[in-house]
Amino acid sequence: MGTTQRAVPIGRAVGTARLGHRAWHGGLLASDYAWALGFAIPYIAIFLLFVIYPIIYGVWLGAEPALYHQLFADPRYATALVNTLVYIGLGVNLHILGAFLLSGFFMRKRWWVKALLVIYILPWATPALPAFISLHWFFDGQYGLLNNLLYWLFGVDGPVYLNYRWLGMACNIISYIWKYMPFWTVIFLAGRMAIPQELYEAADVDGATGVSKFANVTWPLMANLYFVCTLLSTIFTLGDFTTVYFVSGGGPNMSTEVFATLGIRYAYTLGMPRLGVAQVLTALPLMIPLVFILMRKLRMTERQL
Amino acid sequence: MSATAAAGRPASPFHYRIRAGLKETGCLALGFVLIVWSLLPIYNIISVALSTHDDIFSGTVWPEHPSLHSFWIVFTQGFWYLEHFWHQFGNSFYVAFGTTFFTLLIASLASFTIGRMHLRQGWLLSNAALMTYIIPASFLAIPFYSIAQFYGLGNNLWAVIAAYVTFATPYAIFIFSQYGKSIPMELDESARIDGANPMQIYYRIYLPLMIPALVAIGTYALLLAWNDYLYQFLLLSSQQSMTVAVALAQFLNSDESPWNYMMATAIVYALPPMILYYGFRRYMAAGLTMGGVKG
Numbered sequence: 379m380g381t382t383q384r385a386v387p388i389g390r391a392v393g394t395a396r397l398g399h400r401a402w403h404g405g406l407l408a409s410d411y412a413w414a415l416g417f418a419i420p421y422i423a424i425f426l427l428f429v430i431y432p433i434i435y436g437v438w439l440g441a442e443p444a445l446y447h448q449l450f451a452d453p454r455y456a457t458a459l460v461n462t463l464v465y466i467g468l469g470v471n472l473h474i475l476g477a478f479l480l481s482g483f484f485m486r487k488r489w490w491v492k493a494l495l496v497i498y499i500l501p502w503a504t505p506a507l508p509a510f511i512s513l514h515w516f517f518d519g520q521y522g523l524l525n526n527l528l529y530w531l532f533g534v535d536g537p538v539y540l541n542y543r544w545l546g547m548a549c550n551i552i553s554y555i556w557k558y559m560p561f562w563t564v565i566f567l568a569g570r571m572a573i574p575q576e577l578y579e580a581a582d583v584d585g586a587t588g589v590s591k592f593a594n595v596t597w598p599l600m601a602n603l604y605f606v607c608t609l610l611s612t613i614f615t616l617g618d619f620t621t622v623y624f625v626s627g628g629g630p631n632m633s634t635e636v637f638a639t640l641g642i643r644y645a646y647t648l649g650m651p652r653l654g655v656a657q658v659l660t661a662l663p664l665m666i667p668l669v670f671i672l673m674r675k676l677r678m679t680e681r682q683l
Numbered sequence: 684m685s686a687t688a689a690a691g692r693p694a695s696p697f698h699y700r701i702r703a704g705l706k707e708t709g710c711l712a713l714g715f716v717l718i719v720w721s722l723l724p725i726y727n728i729i730s731v732a733l734s735t736h737d738d739i740f741s742g743t744v745w746p747e748h749p750s751l752h753s754f755w756i757v758f759t760q761g762f763w764y765l766e767h768f769w770h771q772f773g774n775s776f777y778v779a780f781g782t783t784f785f786t787l788l789i790a791s792l793a794s795f796t797i798g799r800m801h802l803r804q805g806w807l808l809s810n811a812a813l814m815t816y817i818i819p820a821s822f823l824a825i826p827f828y829s830i831a832q833f834y835g836l837g838n839n840l841w842a843v844i845a846a847y848v849t850f851a852t853p854y855a856i857f858i859f860s861q862y863g864k865s866i867p868m869e870l871d872e873s874a875r876i877d878g879a880n881p882m883q884i885y886y887r888i889y890l891p892l893m894i895p896a897l898v899a900i901g902t903y904a905l906l907l908a909w910n911d912y913l914y915q916f917l918l919l920s921s922q923q924s925m926t927v928a929v930a931l932a933q934f935l936n937s938d939e940s941p942w943n944y945m946m947a948t949a950i951v952y953a954l955p956p957m958i959l960y961y962g963f964r965r966y967m968a969a970g971l972t973m974g975g976v977k978g
Binding site (some may be wrong): 406410411413414415417418420421422423424427428429431432436437439462480483484486488490491494496497498500501503504505507508509511512513515517521524526527529555556559560591613614616618619620627638640641645646650654655658661665668669672673676677 | 710713714717718720721722724725726727728729730739740742743744788789790792793795796797800801802806808810811812813814817818819820821822823824825826827828829831834845846848849852856880882883885906909910911912913917928929932935938940945946949950952956957960961972
């Protein structure tokens with residue numbers, strides 16, 4: 379019973395499950411079982427060949443303790459660790475909070491707000507590679523548009539952003555926010571639209587102001603979505619390779635590398651694939667609790683739907 | 684709307700009007716900031732693409748002698764990084780459509796088993812999918828590269844397709860399972876009574892009713908395969924097997940890069956997914972609100 383109970387939320391609502399169950403003569407016939415298995419086999423094959431096998435192979439590659447001595451002795455590793463934490467801490471929270479606030483703005487029923495939304499999601503519609511190549515050139519200290527604009531508008535000579543570690547990280551984070559904030563805004567917008575309008579009308583009748591409507595209606599209903607989005611975004615950001623690889627390029631002197639780029643750099647630029655795998659494996663202590671909480675949360679979300 | 688709000692408030696309409704005016708001005712200001720914020724990097728890419736080589740290094744904020752010369756170079760493959768541009772463009776399409784087809788096929792079959800058939804181990808499948816969905820693809824890249832060599836798929840477009848199908852199916856299964864709940868089980872049951880086997884139910888009933896979800900996920904898979912860089916970069920090495928994404932990033936290998944050619948290439952590369960994106964925006968939104976979230 380335990381397993382079917384858990385299968386139900388993925389499949390369909392409990393009530394219909396019972397009904398269907400009876401109609402299928404109280405369980406799977408042998409031939410139906412074969413069909414069900416046959417339908418699942420392509421996915422099982424993909425999962426075993428391209429997920430499980432690489433994971434096992436990766437763990438085997440990174441099993442040597444000596445690798446971790448080498449890794450922890452490498453100052454570039456410590457740098458990347460700090461960068462990753464800053465990148466996640468600032469990048470995730472800023473763009474999720476920004477998206478959440480802006481989704482409130484985009485709820486306004488003006489024609490120009492709707493037109494603005496079409497422009498605002500352009501960064502999300504743009505493929506990552508052209509976007510980040512453009513941003514790399516945008517931040518270029520000598521010929522980039524940003525410093526040209528600063529000079530043209532204010533007569534100021536901007537710094538060579540990508541020559542400094544923290545300025546470079548700031549460029550990475552700003553680029554990341556630029557690219558991905560629209561996506562989360564649309565998610566939150568969908569979440570806000572799902573809130574029944576009657577709740578706000580009832581609050582109006584009770585004389586609630588904007589702030590108390592937010593605190594008592596919007597936030598309690600959106601808090602769970604906000605939490606799930608923050609966790610999902612943390613995982614996506616942790617695994618984000620393209621932004622850092624193209625905006626700052628990890629430079630200067632590999633001082634702006636993050637976990638997702640350093641592993642690839644170890645493996646393919648420096649020719650130490652085992653060290654790269656070991657580096658990725660050190661992210662597991664952060665990954666496992668996240669994955670655990672997220673799987674629970676996502677399954678709960680599914681149940682509610 | 685303003686009339687009802689004003690009537691509801693006992694405060695003087697004059698004060699109310701000032702407050703509403705301030706709010707409107709604030710919104711307009713925010714709107715302006717958002718436009719500049721969203722469009723600056725886009726403007727940058729277009730302006731560089733329209734520049735001549737000298738314009739780029741002149742320090743102006745718009746091209747002094749705008750021309751479409753760079754696009755001409757791209758279309759005629761007139762630069763050594765672009766020698767195989769159209770072939771590589773075809774490769775990108777091949778990968779995108781291969782990924783889309785197999786993602787839709789494999790995920791719809793799996794979701795049919797999970798949602799419509801009472802397989803006792805169905806929860807294992809959906810948990811496997813959920814787990815894959817959560818693992819960042821870039822963390823699997825190094826072992827995946829070795830695995831592709833073991834399977835004899837080195838420098839082969841099918842290795843890339845396999846990677847994207849692997850990473851797109853979990854989300855697809857998630858969405859299909861959600862959407863499938865809206866299709867009444869009674870349809871399957873009556874088909875059973877009429878003597879249809881599960882294959883016929885899948886093909887004749889399940890798939891036609893799943894079309895909105897199939898379109899949403901098809902778009903998602905197509906964009907994922909076209910837009911990703913990492914796996915194409917790792918798995919494809921020869922000019923003949925490269926996709927546009929890899930060819931585009933090649934420009935960064937040399938310091939003397941013609942940035943205008945590069946940006947023109949980037950625009951040509953970005954257009955198909957953007958057209959698709961805006962064309963299918965309604966479906967994309969539908970896919971998102973179906974309960975899943977993925978960038």
